[in-house]
Amino acid sequence: MRVMLTGGAGYIGSHTAAALAARGHQVVIFDNFANAERDVPARLERLTGQKMPVIEADIRDVPAVVAALREYPVDAVIHFAALKAVGESEADPLLYYDMNIIGTIRLLQAMQQAGVARIVFSSSATVYGQPDSSPILEDFPTRVENIYGRTKLVMEDLIRDLARTGKLAAAANLRYFNPVGAHPSALIGETPRGVPNNLMPYVTQVATGARPHLNVFGNDYATPDGTGVRDYIHVVDLAEAHALALEHIVANNVSITVNLGTGEGTSVLQLVQAFETATGRKIPLVIAPRRPGDVSSYYANPALAEATFGWRAKLNVEDMCRDSWRWQASRAGINDV
Ligand code: NAD
């Protein structure tokens, strides 16, 4: 198939581009490079051998999207392009409504004009808010706890409504848990702007010496060691899930909403321990107050993904730590990996 990836130069998009190419699909990258390095497509060509056409434009520019879809007729779109920082969303709701919700509506309008009726969408476990329990199933109540989560839920609903009314032939809403890691080649990976909000990139920056220590946001949660528990999923596993989900919905013209996680919960201290074991690097810790909005524990029940399109995560937390470190070390010019 030929597939257009909005946000395809980004962290998860670039890894999905690599996974699709490995399965013989043709990839078209549509990205405004607001949060991506410009040489990602070149690095993808080195990694995959596939020269992927790149359209540098904004998903809210309907004529640009229509022109791209007419120049490169595709079987489906995978929609990664969005803003994703919870804190930023609370500080600037209209920016997130515009970029994420209006952006998705404009993309769907352009797809309809160009006759493209299949989409895979990057949703997030954030739509579950503070869950009553884990593991989390797809029919658990969705709860909006922040603006970012609201945009994800609205985007999901738009897509489900268009599928229900026959305006989309096939759709997959993929609810990612906590993506971490990098491709083992260290050619692509996560490039957070400024101080990383997320745990793994912060840990890797401590490991390079760029940060003096890790602040552990609370050790008084009702979890085995008191620190927050999450379902970390290797971005390579996540990318493979996109390829399998896409092939499934296109082959069967169906619409699905699926969790993508490992089903394993890992605490902050357990992740730090795994990182130190995998890399030999020590991570100094400071116990800090809880971060507002954090939940104590959530992890997925990944059974539906396996039952629907035969996917389950293969890589473990040490693989995630080792590949994260290899990527960060290569960026920092450290070659002890
Ligand atoms: P990312 O910022 O690395 O990638 C997003 C890409 O979209 C970037 O390349 C950026 O330049 C591009 N982009 C942003 N706005 C655009 C616009 N208006 N027009 C065109 N391109 C635009 O983020 P990511 O971590 O790869 O996340 C991809 C998707 O997955 C997002 O929708 C995000 O909400 C979702 N998600 C991410 C996580 C996570 O922890 N990384 C978890 C759950 C869901």
Ligand code: WQD
């Ligand atoms: C993980 C754990 C922290 C940093 C976020 C978004 C979510 C999704 C994934 C987009 C928590 C602890 C963290 C640090 C720490 N993104 N932590 N010190 O908050 O589960 O999810 O990213 O969809 O929407 O909310 O991930 O990596 O920020 O935190 O102790 O410096 O690590 O308290 O327990 P989170 P995270």
